[in-house]
Amino acid sequence: AVELSLTTGVAQLYYSMQASYQMLDLLEQTRDVIDYAVKAHQSKVAHGLEAQVPFHGARAQILAVDKQIAAVKGQITETRESLRALIGAGASDMPEIKPVALPQVQTGIPATLSYELLARRPDLQAMRWYVQASLDQVDSARALFYPSFDIKAFFGLDAIHLDTLFKKTSRQFNFIPGLKLPLFDG
Secondary structure (H helix, E strand, O other), rough: OHHHHHHHHHHHHHHHHHHHHHHHHHHHHHHHHHHHHHHHHHHHOOOOOOHHHHHHOOOOOOOHHHHHHHHHHHHHHHHHHHHHHHHHHOOOOOOOOOOOOOOOOOOOOOOOOHHHHHHHHHHHHHHHHHHHHHHHHHHHHHOOOOOEEEEEEEEEOOOOOOOOOHHHHHHHEEEEEEEOOOHHHH
16 A cells, blocks of 8 residues: 555656646746747837837736746756655655656648537537427427328117127117318417
8 A cells, every 4th residue: 555655646746747847838938929029019119119018018927927937947846856755765866857748739620520520519419409309399380280080989789688788789889080170270
């Protein structure tokens, strides 16, 4: 149980460090974009095309991102030291943990989209069910205007006395056809 707990702790710290490295990479990319925006605002201010408020706003964004970068670097150092303490390595014995790049994601649209793939989209399924329900309502409303034919028949025995119950004269049968036209309903 102790080995499992130790292994779990090491794995959690390792993946936490990898996540911090990825966050650091994203923050540095964000800082580069904001730095480009600051230079653009600075150029506009120098040529008198823009007030200084957007320039100072962009500078404030750079400072906020720099603060986040420092926090993530501190988190990486803290995680590395926790990992070193967990595995019992000395200050010089700890191997360097390098960031591992995320796998490349395929982007773009496939050459063909099959009906099955499109049919799995929840919004398209909901619309298909809505159309089917509407068509069923139309069919049921249309069925109300069809004429209905009804045929009733019965056979029975009718006698006042028990001794004549099964004789030919006590037999009764009837056949009643019916037709209902809903043209006059409503």
